[in-house]
Amino acid sequence: MNLKRAAAVLSLAGGIAAVTAGTSHAQVAMAGGCELRVTEVRALDLQETPTDEIYLVVGDERTGVRTFTEGQTREATEFGTSDQITEFIGPGGTVLVSVVEDDPTADTRIGAFSVPCRAAATQRDVAGAGAFYRVSYVVTQLP
């Protein structure tokens, strides 16, 4: 095989690979990754009385602290900036969301859950240290 022909074959192979990837919806969706946005936090059972001081850790971002009374629901936007409550999830990756109760000395970690790169609008229960929280979130697949 001469070089010119080899180049033509390689080019053809590359073209086929590109078309194959283009027709596979799953691969295209994976390629862009996902955006996770926390939307709402609800206190079903407090860790302390009369209020909890709660912050979230979304990926590598920590939000501000907000107080909760039992049964209270807060929009995630109340916790801080858009950057603090959204996080990029790499293709095939996951992002950890933690619910933490703020204390003067050592904070109380109520629990955490892992969010995969898969389109969803759902909620997860986070229970621990005598407390019970419900976190709602949306995962959007990026183009």
Ligand SMILES: [Ca+2]
């Ligand atoms: Ca506290």
Ligand SMILES: [Ca+2]
């Ligand atoms: Ca505590």
